[in-house]
Amino acid sequence: MRPVCTVYVLPGLGFAGEAAAPIAAHLSEGFDVVGIDLPGHGDAPDAADAGVAALADAAVAAIAARATGGPWILCGHSMGGKIAAVVADRVLRGDAPLFGLAGLVLLAPSPTTREPMDEERRERMLAWVADGPISAQHAHDFVSENVAAPLDPDTETTAIAQVQRMSPLAWRRWLETGSRQDVRDGLDIADLPAVVLAGDADDDLGADAQPGLITDLLPRAEVIALSDTGHLLPYERPREVAAAIARLWERILAASAPVPSDWGRIIASERTDPETRGILSRRALADDVDAGPQALTPPQLTMLRALASRLVPRAATDRFDLALRLDRDLAEGRGDGWRPPGLPTDAAAARAGLDALAAVWPDGTAAQDALIAQIIAGDGFDGSPWDADTTRRWFEDLRVDLAQAWVSHPASSARIAFDGFVTGVGTSDPGFSELRADRRDAWEPPSLGILSSTEDPS
Numbered sequence: 001m002r003p004v005c006t007v008y009v010l011p012g013l014g015f016a017g018e019a020a021a022p023i024a025a026h027l028s029e030g031f032d033v034v035g036i037d038l039p040g041h042g043d044a045p046d047a048a049d050a051g052v053a054a055l056a057d058a059a060v061a062a063i064a065a066r067a068t069g070g071p072w073i074l075c076g077h078s079m080g081g082k083i084a085a086v087v088a089d090r091v092l093r094g095d096a097p098l099f100g101l102a103g104l105v106l107l108a109p110s111p112t113t114r115e116p117m118d119e120e121r122r123e124r125m126l127a128w129v130a131d132g133p134i135s136a137q138h139a140h141d142f143v144s145e146n147v148a149a150p151l152d153p154d155t156e157t158t159a160i161a162q163v164q165r166m167s168p169l170a171w172r173r174w175l176e177t178g179s180r181q182d183v184r185d186g187l188d189i190a191d192l193p194a195v196v197l198a199g200d201a202d203d204d205l206g207a208d209a210q211p212g213l214i215t216d217l218l219p220r221a222e223v224i225a226l227s228d229t230g231h232l233l234p235y236e237r238p239r240e241v242a243a244a245i246a247r248l249w250e251r252i253l254a255a256s257a258p259v260p261s262d263w264g265r266i267i268a269s270e271r272t273d274p275e276t277r278g279i280l281s282r283r284a285l286a287d288d289v290d291a292g293p294q295a296l297t298p299p300q301l302t303m304l305r306a307l308a309s310r311l312v313p314r315a316a317t318d319r320f321d322l323a324l325r326l327d328r329d330l331a332e333g334r335g336d337g338w339r340p341p342g343l344p345t346d347a348a349a350a351r352a353g354l355d356a357l358a359a360v361w362p363d364g365t366a367a368q369d370a371l372i373a374q375i376i377a378g379d380g381f382d383g384s385p386w387d388a389d390t391t392r393r394w395f396e397d398l399r400v401d402l403a404q405a406w407v408s409h410p411a412s413s414a415r416i417a418f419d420g421f422v423t424g425v426g427t428s429d430p431g432f433s434e435l436r437a438d439r440r441d442a443w444e445p446p447s448l449g450i451l452s453s454t455e456d457p458s
Contacts, residue, residue: 002030002253003070003071003258003261004030004031004032004070005030005031005032005070005071005072005073005102005249006031006032006033006034006066006067006068006070006071006072006073007020007023007024007027007031007032007033007034007072007073007074007075007105007245008034008036008063008066008072008073008074008075009023009033009034009035009036009075009076009077009080009234010036010038010059010074010075010076010077010079010080010081010083010084010087011035011036011038011041011077011078011079011080011234012077012078012079012080012081012107012108012231012232012234013078013079013166013171013174014041014134014139014142014162014163014166014171015041015077015159015162015163015234016035016037016041016042016043016162016165017034017035017036017037017041017042018035018042018158018162019035019077019159019162019234019235020033020034020035020075020234021033021035022155022234022235022238023075023234023238023241023242023245024242025238025242026238026239026241026242026243027242027245027246028246031245031246031249034063034066036059036062036063037062038055038058038059038079038080038083038170039054039055039058039167039170040166040167040169040170040171040173041162041165041166041167041170042162042165044058044062046167046169046170046173047170047173050173050176050177050178051177051178051181052082052083052086052178052181052183053086053183055083055178056083056086056087056090059083059084059087060087060090060096060097060098063087063098064096064097064098064268067098067100067265067268068261068264068265069099069100069260069261069262069263069264069265069266069267069268070100070261070264071100071102071252071258071259071264072100072101072102073101073102073103073104073105073245073248073249074087074088074101074103074104074105075104075105075106075107075241075245076104076105076106076107076109077106077107077108077109077233077234078107078108078109078110078205078231079110079174079178079179080109081106081107081108081109081110082109082110082111082112082115082178082183084104084106084109085104085106085109085112085183085187085189085217086112086183086187088101088104088189088192089186089187089188089189091281092188092189092191092192092278092281092282093188093274093278094273094274094275094276094277094278094279094281095274095278097268097269097270098268099259099264099265099267099268099277099280099281099284100259100261100264100268100281100284101192101281102193102249102252102256102284102285102286103192103193103194103195103248103249103252103286104189104192104193104194104195104218104221105194105195105196105197105241105244105245105248106194106195106196106197106214106218106221107196107197107198107233107234107241108197108198108199108202108205108206108210108231108233109196109205109210109213109214110179110205111184111205111213111214112182112183112184112187112217113182113184113213114179114180114181114182115179115180115204115205116204116205116209117175117179117204118204122175122179125142125171125175126171126172126175126176128142128171129168129171129172132168133164133165133166133167133168134163134164134166134168134171135164136160136164139160139161139163139164140156140160142163143156143159143160143163143232146202146230146231146232147230147231147232147235147236148199148201148228148229148230148236149228149230149236151232151235151236155235159232159235184217187217189217189218190217190218190219190220191220191282191285192218192220192285193220193248193251193252193285193286193288194218194220194221194222194248195221195222195223195224195244195245195247195248196210196214196218196221196222196223196224197223197224197226197233197237197240197241197244198210198223198224198225198226198229198233199225199226199227199228199229199230199231199233199236199237200225200226200227200228200229201228201229201230202229202230202231204231205231206231207223207225207226210223211223220288222248224240224244226240251286251289252286253286253319254286254289254319255286255287255288255289255319255320255321256284256285256286256287256319256320257284257315257317257318257319257320257409257411257412258317258411259284259410259411259414260414260445260447262445262446262447263410263413263414263419263445266419266422266443266444266445267280267281267410271422271423271443272421272422272423273423276421276423280410280421283408283409283410284409284410284411286320287320287321287324287325289321291324293324293327293331294327294328294330294331295327295328295330295331295347295350295351296327296330296347296350296351296354297351299355299358300350300351300354300355300358301323301324301327302358303354303355303357303358303361304323304326304327304350304354305321305322305323306361306368307323307354307357307372307398307402308322308323308326308402310365310368310369310372311372311399311402312402312403312406314406315415318411318412318415320409320411322402322405322406323402325405326401326402326405329401329405330346330347330350331347335401336400336401336404339397340390340393340394340396340397341390341393342386342387342390342393343386343390343393343394343397346397346401349394349397350398352385353384353385353386353391353394353395353398356381356383356384356385357381357384359383360381360382360383375391375392375395376392376395376396377392378392380392414445414447417445417447417448417449419444419445419448437449438450439451
């Protein structure tokens with residue numbers, strides 16, 4: 001069964017969560033679209049201060065209040081794009097009480113560096129709130145100046161009404177402080193699957209500007225240029241935005257493994273310490289299917305994938321790339337700290353062993369399994385760079401590495417019902433109290449067993 005994907009939308013300057021409605025109208029029932037009122041927008045009060053951090057605090061709190069523990073995509077438009085980048089970084093570090101972030105969709109996003117806004121335009125917009133809320137005429141000017149062609153009357157009326165409702169303080173804070181802040185330093189969201197959409201008629205944050213603004217931040221991002229489109233993509237091109245979200249979700253499903261929502265809630269809770277939460281959040285991200293190997297050659301990676309498919313039993317929905325993840329570990333020198341006698345470093349041994357094994361790798365799973373059994377039994381194989389016993393030890397080490405790469409994924413923890421990563425204890429939380437086999441504490445996921453007779457299931 002396909003998991004439902006929640007899409008949290010952080011709108012741009014002047015717009016409330018209801019700006020997500022046109023996008024939601026073009027997405028299938030497999031998506032749950034939630035528009036967020038950022039501080040000073042819609043019904044949300046102003047933030048505690050003028051910085052981007054305060055806006056990100058509010059966004060995290062709003063998402064956490066609605067989170068299900070299941071997978072979600074973060075969609076940020078304009079100002080919301082800058083905030084979305086900060087929120088995503090917090091999630092992947094484990095600093096936010098959230099889990100399940102699967103991808104990022106940015107719509108003409110404000111960059112994480114200083115926004116390239118014309119200063120004369122900035123001053124004119126600031127003058128709109130000099131005496132209080134934005135007038136109907138100025139709200140109309142703001143909307144009309146940010147689209148390539150006039151919106152239909154009903155849509156335009158909806159957009160103008162949102163701009164008029166915005167807090168003058170929030171408007172000034174963004175133009176004077178938030179848009180000018182450089183929050184890029186330290187952000188680490190490069191592993192996120194992402195898509196960036198921008199219009200070709202958007203002067204400051206359009207299709208021509210976006211590649212240069214996001215390349216270092218999101219190297220995996222697909223950048224989509226929309227013709228005859230201005231800055232208000234949720235209203236100008238909701239169908240295209242929805243299609244991009246749906247395509248991104250398909251890419252994510254094809255290269256990841258779903259984590260059950262009850263496990264996601266445990267990981268997001270205070271029971272899981274922030275560092276562990278961040279590690280698990282990154283491990284749950286979909287692999288980059290276009291990425292090449294770093295420690296191995298492409299033929300060696302192909303051989304490792306063939307071995308992984310025979311050695312590690314996996315569910316049909318378990319689609320993350322074990323071999324690619326092991327290649328990354330080899331390239332970065334991550335391992336268990338030792339190697340069998342007579343073997344070179346892990347990466348060198350993998351390259352030599354996989355080359356030799358590829359030369360004799362048979363067709364057909366039965367013959368492949370027979371060769372694997374032969375190596376495990378200590379009989380070696382023709383062309384191995386080592387004697388039979390050293391070959392056996394190398395193959396044992398490789399199998400351990402593959403098993404570790406699989407079991408370290410949070411979806412695998414759920415599959416084998418292991419929640420030993422839960423070490424955080426709150427002020428009123430007794431932690432683990434039920435230690436018998438097939439029994440669980442009331443807070444543990446149901447897959448771990450039945451409640452103890454002493455626990456209240458309510």
